[in-house]
Amino acid sequence: MTRHMFTNLLLLWSLGHHLDVNGLTYALKEQSWNNQNLSSVPQDLDVRLRRLDLSNNLIRQLHTLALPYLEQLDLSSNQLDLFSEGAFEKLAQLEQLNLSRNGLNNNLGSNSRALQVLGGLKSLDLSMNTLSYEAVRLYLKNKPSLDQLKMTGNVLTRLSHSLFKESKRLQTITIDDNLISEIEQGTFEPLSQLQTLNLAKNNLAHICDFKLPQVKYLNLSRNSVEFFVTHEDDQVYRLEILDLSYNKLLYLPVVPKMNHLKYLYLQNNMIGSLNSEPTMVSEANSLYNEIFSKKIARKNTLHSNWRLMPLVYIDLSFNHFRSFPLETLSLLSSLETLKFSDNCLQNILWNIRNYSDTEGLRQLYFHSLKNLDLQSNGLVYISPLFLGALTQIETLNLQENSLQPCGYTDHLNASLSTQPVNLNTLCVAFGQLKTLKHLNLKENNIKRLAPQAFQRTSLVSLNLAKNVHMEMQKGALEGVQTTLQSLIICEINMSSSHLSLPCLPALTQLNISNNRLDMIPSTLSCSHVGELDIRNNDFMTLNYSLIHALTMNLTVMYISGNQFNCCDSRWLTILNEMKIKLPDINETKCFSGDRNFVMTEYMKNSVLYCLPNTKAQEVHFGQISIIILFLIVLLVVLIIFSRKLCTQRSFIV
Ligand SMILES: *[C@@H]1O[C@H](CO)[C@@H](O)[C@H](O)[C@H]1NC(C)=O
Ligand SMILES: *[C@@H]1O[C@H](CO)[C@@H](O)[C@H](O)[C@H]1NC(C)=O
Ligand SMILES: *[C@@H]1O[C@H](CO)[C@@H](O)[C@H](O)[C@H]1NC(C)=O
Ligand SMILES: *[C@@H]1O[C@H](CO)[C@@H](O)[C@H](O)[C@H]1NC(C)=O
Ligand SMILES: *[C@@H]1O[C@H](CO)[C@@H](O)[C@H](O)[C@H]1NC(C)=O
Ligand SMILES: *[C@@H]1O[C@H](CO)[C@@H](O)[C@H](O)[C@H]1NC(C)=O
Ligand SMILES: *[C@@H]1O[C@H](CO)[C@@H](O)[C@H](O)[C@H]1NC(C)=O
Ligand SMILES: *[C@@H]1O[C@H](CO)[C@@H](O)[C@H](O)[C@H]1NC(C)=O
Ligand SMILES: *[C@@H]1O[C@H](CO)[C@@H](O)[C@H](O)[C@H]1NC(C)=O
Ligand SMILES: *[C@@H]1O[C@H](CO)[C@@H](O)[C@H](O)[C@H]1NC(C)=O
Numbered sequence: 001m002t003r004h005m006f007t008n009l010l011l012l013w014s015l016g017h018h019l020d021v022n023g024l025t026y027a028l029k030e031q032s033w034n035n036q037n038l039s040s041v042p043q044d045l046d047v048r049l050r051r052l053d054l055s056n057n058l059i060r061q062l063h064t065l066a067l068p069y070l071e072q073l074d075l076s077s078n079q080l081d082l083f084s085e086g087a088f089e090k091l092a093q094l095e096q097l098n099l100s101r102n103g104l105n106n107n108l109g110s111n112s113r114a115l116q117v118l119g120g121l122k123s124l125d126l127s128m129n130t131l132s133y134e135a136v137r138l139y140l141k142n143k144p145s146l147d148q149l150k151m152t153g154n155v156l157t158r159l160s161h162s163l164f165k166e167s168k169r170l171q172t173i174t175i176d177d178n179l180i181s182e183i184e185q186g187t188f189e190p191l192s193q194l195q196t197l198n199l200a201k202n203n204l205a206h207i208c209d210f211k212l213p214q215v216k217y218l219n220l221s222r223n224s225v226e227f228f229v230t231h232e233d234d235q236v237y238r239l240e241i242l243d244l245s246y247n248k249l250l251y252l253p254v255v256p257k258m259n260h261l262k263y264l265y266l267q268n269n270m271i272g273s274l275n276s277e278p279t280m281v282s283e284a285n286s287l288y289n290e291i292f293s294k295k296i297a298r299k300n301t302l303h304s305n306w307r308l309m310p311l312v313y314i315d316l317s318f319n320h321f322r323s324f325p326l327e328t329l330s331l332l333s334s335l336e337t338l339k340f341s342d343n344c345l346q347n348i349l350w351n352i353r354n355y356s357d358t359e360g361l362r363q364l365y366f367h368s369l370k371n372l373d374l375q376s377n378g379l380v381y382i383s384p385l386f387l388g389a390l391t392q393i394e395t396l397n398l399q400e401n402s403l404q405p406c407g408y409t410d411h412l413n414a415s416l417s418t419q420p421v422n423l424n425t426l427c428v429a430f431g432q433l434k435t436l437k438h439l440n441l442k443e444n445n446i447k448r449l450a451p452q453a454f455q456r457t458s459l460v461s462l463n464l465a466k467n468v469h470m471e472m473q474k475g476a477l478e479g480v481q482t483t484l485q486s487l488i489i490c491e492i493n494m495s496s497s498h499l500s501l502p503c504l505p506a507l508t509q510l511n512i513s514n515n516r517l518d519m520i521p522s523t524l525s526c527s528h529v530g531e532l533d534i535r536n537n538d539f540m541t542l543n544y545s546l547i548h549a550l551t552m553n554l555t556v557m558y559i560s561g562n563q564f565n566c567c568d569s570r571w572l573t574i575l576n577e578m579k580i581k582l583p584d585i586n587e588t589k590c591f592s593g594d595r596n597f598v599m600t601e602y603m604k605n606s607v608l609y610c611l612p613n614t615k616a617q618e619v620h621f622g623q624i625s626i627i628i629l630f631l632i633v634l635l636v637v638l639i640i641f642s643r644k645l646c647t648q649r650s651f652i653v
Contacts, residue, residue, distance in 0.1 A: 029051060031053070032052075033052075034054070034055050035056040035057070037057060038057040039057070039059060040063075041062065049069065050070060052067065052070060052074070055074045055098070058079055059079065060080060060081060060082065061080070062080060064084065065090060066090040072096040073098070076100040077100070081102065081107060081111075082106070082110070083111045083114035084110075088115065088118050094120065095120060095121060096123040097121055099125060099126055100125045100128050100152075102128075105131055109138075112139050115139055116141050121146055122147050123147065126150065127151060127152035127153050130154060131151065131155065140166060140167055141166055144169065147172065148170075148172045149174070151175045152174055152175070153178070155178060156179065157181060161185075161190065164188075164190075168190060168193075172194075173191075176201045176202070179203055181202070183204070193214070194215055195214065195216045195238075199218075199223070201221070203224060204223040205223070205225060206226055207227070207228040211230075211231070213237045213238060213239075216241065217240065218243070219241075220243060221243045221245045222245070222246040224247060226248050226250060228244060228249070228254065229287065230254055230256045231292055232305070235258070237256035237258060237259040239255070239260060240263065242264050244265060244266055244269070249270060251284040252302060254302055257305045259309060260310060263311075263312070263313045264314045267318050267319070267339065271316065271319040272320045272322060275323070277325045277328060284301075285300055285301050288302070289301075303328065303331060307331045311334060313335075315339040316340050317339045317340060317341040317373065318342045321340070323345065324345055324386070327364065338371070338372050340373060340374050341377070344378060345377040345379055346379060346381075348379065348381070349383050361385070365389045366389050366392070367392065369392060369393060371394065372393060372395070374396070374401070375398065375399040376399070376401070377400075377401055379398065379403055380401070382428050394438065395438040396440070398440060398444065402444055404426075404448070405446065406453065408451060408455045431454065436458060436459060437461070437483075438461045439454070442467075443467065448473065449472045449476040450473055450476065451473055451474065452478045459480040459484055460485050461486035462477075462487055463488040465488050465491050465511075468491070472494070474500045477504070478502055485506050485507060486508065486509040487510050489511070489512055490512060491513075491514040491515070492515055494515040496516075496518050499517060502523060503523050505527060508529060509532075510524070510532050513535040513537070513561075517537040517538060518540060522543065522546055527553075529554060532550070534558065535559065535560050541569070543571070544571040554578075555581060556582075558584050559582060559584065559585070560585075561587075563591060564590040569590065569603065585599065
């Protein structure tokens, strides 16, 4: 009890102690002076502080800080260019120091002497200080405990072993956005705990011999790397993530033979420029042999190393492939996601080397591949043998190509023909892809969607947008009725006579915007659509009994950009009554005579506007006439009656 009171008193005391100090966050342990326009460190700081944030101020000089318990100090975004000699002497417990965004390229001699006393530092951020190689070398003296070092946005041009020789326990080094073009051998090798190395946005041109088995994450994105080669040895490399995107690679990287590589980023390079896959592979191998002056003829180093790679994700988008590197990629037996958009494939044939003359056509498989992105490749044809290799495919993005889906009967023909004669007349047999769930065929200039085009797939979502003038034949969606949940058939310029939907009981999302539709297919009453987009069509009204049926599951509907008849809006009343969300109702117009109105405005005064026009209003007119007639009769009766009264009265008077 007394102890409890005592701690309460202590708390009160400490609150009181701090209340006169502005910028107070938490009593005792932590204090933030962030963004206070301070030009110097405040006096009388609590000696018990463990964390101090002085970032975003105008501090230029740092004098001795006597905070014996301080563990974290943030001085980022100030104008620091001078530490006095003993500035850090009394910070015996300091572990994390953030000095980013200051002017530490000045007064190197005294500043580095001041920093040298911080032998217990674990994390140091020196980003954005215009530091050169020499400056960094001085600032890193006596840092034996350092495990995190950040030097983003400085002006280092080279790295050498002497840089880190006094900080051998580094685990994470971030030196992105510098000007490094040279890394001396032995720079990182002695750092046995190094796991994360970020060298993105530098000027590195060649990685001739990657020799860091300890590193798990290596980022070399946005350099000028032309090739990445590892000398084959028996060591197990811990590498899991390798980013070589936005470089000038011509070849696939020759990775360590034994690695843990799961994510490989190779987008935005020039891989595949060398026409065929065999050329690309043999060029990569001869490069390897050249670098290591090997004369072991015929050994396929690239493939033998790739075969062992446990990769699950590879991004090869925005490269120069003109043929699909079937053999190489099929070696990746754990691969789940393959990004291959924005290359120049045009077609995917089954041009693979035969093992021997006696064997027939060799079948390869992508045993784990679930997601394949082939957007923007100018594809006109995909061999059924390739589709047959995708045994686990779930998501296939084929947007912006020129593929024609086969109908069900064409499937048989398509899978029989192996060597295409005329690519223009060939279609793609999606029906082979039994595991397929998500298919994007947007912008393929599809002419005709034949019956049962997706029969035997497990399609959950289908995007057919922007296939202008596509003719959707009756029964096109047959075979996927029970699985299809999301259907996009917008921007097709389709009229209602060309839209036929089967009963789709699983459908929950339908987008038929940007067409020329004037009727919602009544088969939709079969579905449980929750989100419906009918924007920018030719609807004048909506079938209200259908709308009524749909409201059972409908939560949101987009309706603007149509030619609605103001005086035939019972459907809207139903939607409002059922509280369906209509996010674009205020942009929805309706027409009456030759005028258009904002539909909501109109609804408020509908009696007025609709008088002369429609049947519905004729009824109204009739009713009004009857009322007027009734009133006249009443008036006449009243007049007559009152006259009678009057005469009677005058009689009396
Ligand atoms: C800091 O100075 C700027 C410019 O003089 C002013 O707008 C801002 O309010 C000041 N901030 C504080 C916390 O005093
Ligand atoms: C240092 O401070 C900056 C903000 O000024 C922040 O972006 C950065 O992440 C901090 N560094 C570390 C290592 O926390
Ligand atoms: C590599 O660095 C670049 C540039 O900073 C960044 O955009 C990218 O996300 C990083 N890659 C990975 C895999 O973290
Ligand atoms: C492989 O063998 C098949 C059948 O024998 C043959 O049709 C095909 O042309 C051969 N492919 C190559 C690239 O030699
Ligand atoms: C497919 O083959 C059948 C019989 O072989 C033929 O009647 C039909 O026209 C073919 N279909 C196409 C699209 O070539
Ligand atoms: C329907 O498709 C159009 C493109 O035609 C798009 O702008 C709109 O956002 C889609 N609607 C919904 C609800 O996602
Ligand atoms: C859509 O079809 C109509 C009628 O066939 C035609 O007049 C119009 O030009 C077409 N629009 C586009 C964008 O092709
Ligand atoms: C309106 O929809 C219902 C189904 O809900 C259908 O039976 C009826 O034929 C439709 N009416 C018109 C005019 O299309
Ligand atoms: C549609 O609504 C009915 C009745 O409210 C409900 O039983 C059913 O689960 C809903 N279906 C979907 C797909 O939301
Ligand atoms: C439409 O406008 C009205 C009145 O300005 C406003 O109350 C309502 O929230 C708007 N509705 C939507 C969906 O934006």
